Amino acid sequence: MSTIKPKSFTRRICTSLVTGFLTSFLPLIARAQLQGDIINNLTAAGRESKLGTKSLPETVGGIINAGLAVIGTLFLGLIVYAGFVWLLARGREDEIGRAQKIIETSIIGLIVLISAYAISKFVFAVIIAGAGIN
Numbered sequence: 720m721s722t723i724k725p726k727s728f729t730r731r732i733c734t735s736l737v738t739g740f741l742t743s744f745l746p747l748i749a750r751a752q753l754q755g756d757i758i759n760n761l762t763a764a765g766r767e768s769k770l771g772t773k774s775l776p777e778t779v780g781g782i783i784n785a786g787l788a789v790i791g792t793l794f795l796g797l798i799v800y801a802g803f804v805w806l807l808a809r810g811r812e813d814e815i816g817r818a819q820k821i822i823e824t825s826i827i828g829l830i831v832l833i834s835a836y837a838i839s840k841f842v843f844a845v846i847i848a849g850a851g852i853n
Contacts, residue, residue, distance in 0.1 A: 779843070780839075780843055783836075783839050787832060787835070787836050790828075790832050791829075791832060794825055794828060794829050794832065797821060797825040797828075798822060798825055800821065801818045801819075801821035801822045801825065802818070804817060804818040804821065805818035805819075
């Protein structure tokens with residue numbers, strides 16, 4: 720049978736108490752704002768976004784650009800992660816190979832991303848020119 724050390728036991732109790740306290744009061748903190756204020760803030764944010772005033776191609780283009788930005792950020796994160804894997808490999812061939820594979824697939828993904836951006840930019844330019852939208 721294993722025994723629990725007093726320091727470890729005290730730390731566990733304190734952690735449990737703090738976690739319980741925070742999880743008990745987080746819903747109260749989250750509801751600190753009145754519903755009327757929330758609706759007014761959302762309405763103001765909707766007016767500021769001007770989503771309803773843009774044409775369909777502009778809106779779709781904005782959504783595509785946002786998606787491509789997220790995927791580009793993911794690519795950067797994968798490259799940094801692969802760098803850390805390679806850095807911490809300490810000469811082990813399997814870890815280095817794993818890092819190289821992550822970098823390889825990330826670069827292939829970046830090429831697909833840039834191609835998708837170029838194709839969508841071209842297609843939307845042709846659609847806008849064909850529709851006579853300036």
